[in-house]
Amino acid sequence: MTVQHDSSVYEEMQASEQFQELRRRYRSWAFPMTVAFLAWYLLYVVLSGFARGFMGTKLLGEINVALVFGVLQFVSTFLIAWAYSRHAAGKLDPLADELRAQVEEKTQ
Amino acid sequence: MKHETLATILFLVFVAGTLAITFWASRNTKTATDYYAGGRSFSGVQNGLAIGGDYMSAASFLGIAGIIALSGYDGFLYSIGFLVAWLVALLLVAELMRNSGKFTMADVLAFRMSPRPVRTAAGVSTIVVSIFYLLAQMVGAGALVGLLLGITSQSGKVWTIIAVGLLMVIYVVIGGMKGTTWVQIVKAVMLMTGAALVTLLVLGKFGFNLSSLLGDAATQSGKGDAFLNAGLKYGTEAQGVWGKIDLISLGLALVLGTAGLPHILIRFYTVPTARDARKSVLWGIGIIGVFYLLTLVLGFGAAAVVGSEKIAAANAAGNTAAPQLAEAIGADIFGEVGGTILLAVIAAVAFATILAVVAGLTLASSSSFAHDLYAHVFKRGQVTDKEEVRVARIAAFVIGAIAIALAIPAQSLNVAFLVALAFAVAASGNLPAILYSLFWKRFNTAGAVSAIYGGLISALILVIFSPAVSGAKTAMFPDVDFHLIELSNPGIFSIPIGFLCGYLGTIFSKEYNASKYAEIEVRSLTGVGMEKASEH
Numbered sequence: 001m002t003v004q005h006d007s008s009v010y011e012e013m014q015a016s017e018q019f020q021e022l023r024r025r026y027r028s029w030a031f032p033m034t035v036a037f038l039a040w041y042l043l044y045v046v047l048s049g050f051a052r053g054f055m056g057t058k059l060l061g062e063i064n065v066a067l068v069f070g071v072l073q074f075v076s077t078f079l080i081a082w083a084y085s086r087h088a089a090g091k092l093d094p095l096a097d098e099l100r101a102q103v104e105e106k107t108q
Numbered sequence: 109m110k111h112e113t114l115a116t117i118l119f120l121v122f123v124a125g126t127l128a129i130t131f132w133a134s135r136n137t138k139t140a141t142d143y144y145a146g147g148r149s150f151s152g153v154q155n156g157l158a159i160g161g162d163y164m165s166a167a168s169f170l171g172i173a174g175i176i177a178l179s180g181y182d183g184f185l186y187s188i189g190f191l192v193a194w195l196v197a198l199l200l201v202a203e204l205m206r207n208s209g210k211f212t213m214a215d216v217l218a219f220r221m222s223p224r225p226v227r228t229a230a231g232v233s234t235i236v237v238s239i240f241y242l243l244a245q246m247v248g249a250g251a252l253v254g255l256l257l258g259i260t261s262q263s264g265k266v267w268t269i270i271a272v273g274l275l276m277v278i279y280v281v282i283g284g285m286k287g288t289t290w291v292q293i294v295k296a297v298m299l300m301t302g303a304a305l306v307t308l309l310v311l312g313k314f315g316f317n318l319s320s321l322l323g324d325a326a327t328q329s330g331k332g333d334a335f336l337n338a339g340l341k342y343g344t345e346a347q348g349v350w351g352k353i354d355l356i357s358l359g360l361a362l363v364l365g366t367a368g369l370p371h372i373l374i375r376f377y378t379v380p381t382a383r384d385a386r387k388s389v390l391w392g393i394g395i396i397g398v399f400y401l402l403t404l405v406l407g408f409g410a411a412a413v414v415g416s417e418k419i420a421a422a423n424a425a426g427n428t429a430a431p432q433l434a435e436a437i438g439a440d441i442f443g444e445v446g447g448t449i450l451l452a453v454i455a456a457v458a459f460a461t462i463l464a465v466v467a468g469l470t471l472a473s474s475s476s477f478a479h480d481l482y483a484h485v486f487k488r489g490q491v492t493d494k495e496e497v498r499v500a501r502i503a504a505f506v507i508g509a510i511a512i513a514l515a516i517p518a519q520s521l522n523v524a525f526l527v528a529l530a531f532a533v534a535a536s537g538n539l540p541a542i543l544y545s546l547f548w549k550r551f552n553t554a555g556a557v558s559a560i561y562g563g564l565i566s567a568l569i570l571v572i573f574s575p576a577v578s579g580a581k582t583a584m585f586p587d588v589d590f591h592l593i594e595l596s597n598p599g600i601f602s603i604p605i606g607f608l609c610g611y612l613g614t615i616f617s618k619e620y621n622a623s624k625y626a627e628i629e630v631r632s633l634t635g636v637g638m639e640k641a642s643e644h
Binding site: 046 | 189
């Protein structure tokens, strides 16, 4: 096999359907999720500033909405991190490995 | 034995242990990859611990526990921004940076741009952000050590700052990234253990009933139910709408700043692959998340057990809440000796915390100076690895000296806002440049330079004319008043300005390199041609 010049290999790979699929799988998960957790966090901060009556509502003993909302931010962060690692391991890593092998074959 | 003596002994054991590790690490630090990136040989778990050790500063350990102990819920609110921020790093930055960069933040930016202007901008921003953060930590160290060891004299505090500065320089110069990482790992384990121990004792005292702990905290604080809700410190009702906008502005800087902090970004280079970088962020999120939940109990526990009044009397910012709690709860359960021992342990943990964080900052700024400014801007890449590492070590010395020289006169000033400012600059300048660079095909040199300088300068100007610097009792210069805006936190304006500058800079410049973008995109997503771990 002839060794191709680097940059044309990358452009070819970038244009390939498989790479576009990898890119789509990554972006279509990471981008909306980023918007979602930022919105969820901002909602929490805005309510902490402007809706203190609501946040102060007691739910169980001394535990109020503010505390539960705050703990839910921890829970959502842990869940999103876990979900991303599942998504990446299942949908991104195998395809990324395959494409990396293809490029390495052409450049080495 | 007095707690000061025991704390000093424990601290000296920590210093001796970490110095031994550092010298050991130095034997394996030969190449530039070893010095800057620890040979990329750390595992995901090790780097995850180091991320925790690098990130959980004294400001977040003692500071947040203190804010909760004095102002209740607001401290918890603050800590949440620090945690959620890691999702930005996990989803958008860590793996792609590991795949496409080498040693510094600028490596990723310079990949498809004209290297000199971009590296200059990124180097300047790295050094500015790191020095702000460093200064806040060192001033904090002087005050803290004074409180914990009973050193009240001015010269005692000055010597503390000098000692902290010297130690951090030794870790970095001798051990490089390897030594620094191990210091951070040891510190993370100590901090988590210490915090978990005190938390368990506090929860045990309240029969593992969180509601009764909160109820006692609210009562002992003297603030009642307001103590369990936002608004006693940030965005108080008295400050009106601007205060609340300031709170949102702070929240934005915290959540978007982490993924732009240079000392955090270089941690992703210390592992062999992008998958390890992902794993290390996952571990980091777990450790940091659990830690802030422990801090919640520590803060409210301090209010409930020690009482806000007694905490405020020891230190107006509440920075000694956690150590005071350790002493009280230890004495309560194990008698007076128990209290002394627990206090000494927590005090030693606090020193370890400061040292690990300042070492990380010194490493990040000196690496960027040597790799970006010296090797690529001054020498245009015509420099050997060996010379570059030598310059990095000299730079660490110089940065340490500058930090000491600035921290000593800054002691009497309120510089706590510098941490929030470092996050704001990172979110306004660095983050737009990194994200555009990784995801926007059209992005170019003018865009990168505009984003970094635009974000950096707008954040600085907004802060200079804010109540954090003048015109308020809590300002850096309380006796003068040249403030023009009511916001102490610039993020809400400077972050959009940074992104906008990056956009405008890009579209007004014709430069555009499709083949380089193809390369960085393919490399960042697949890991082709990534920098390998060194072999030894």
